[in-house]
Amino acid sequence: MKFSKQFSLYQSEATQFINGLKEANPTMEQGQRDGRALLWDKTPVDLDNQRRAAEARVNQQPYVYQNKN
Numbered sequence: 280m281k282f283s284k285q286f287s288l289y290q291s292e293a294t295q296f297i298n299g300l301k302e303a304n305p306t307m308e309q310g311q312r313d314g315r316a317l318l319w320d321k322t323p324v325d326l327d328n329q330r331r332a333a334e335a336r337v338n339q340q341p342y343v344y345q346n347k348n
Contacts, residue, residue: 301307340347
């Protein structure tokens with residue numbers, strides 16, 4: 280389906296708002312990237328350390344308040 284030229288220049292109110300926000304605060308996108316890196320981008324997991332931690336774990340008894348008599 281082909282639209283005419285007038286529809287190719289259309290921008291919704293939300294798009295106009297976001298574009299205006301980016302123009303008013305040009306460092307916003309970099310701040311968003313930094314926040315994402317801080318919260319979501321994690322360092323790779325060291326499988327050897329993970330395996331050793333699992334092997335060193337001491338199992339807990341099923342009912343922790345019961346004495347071993």
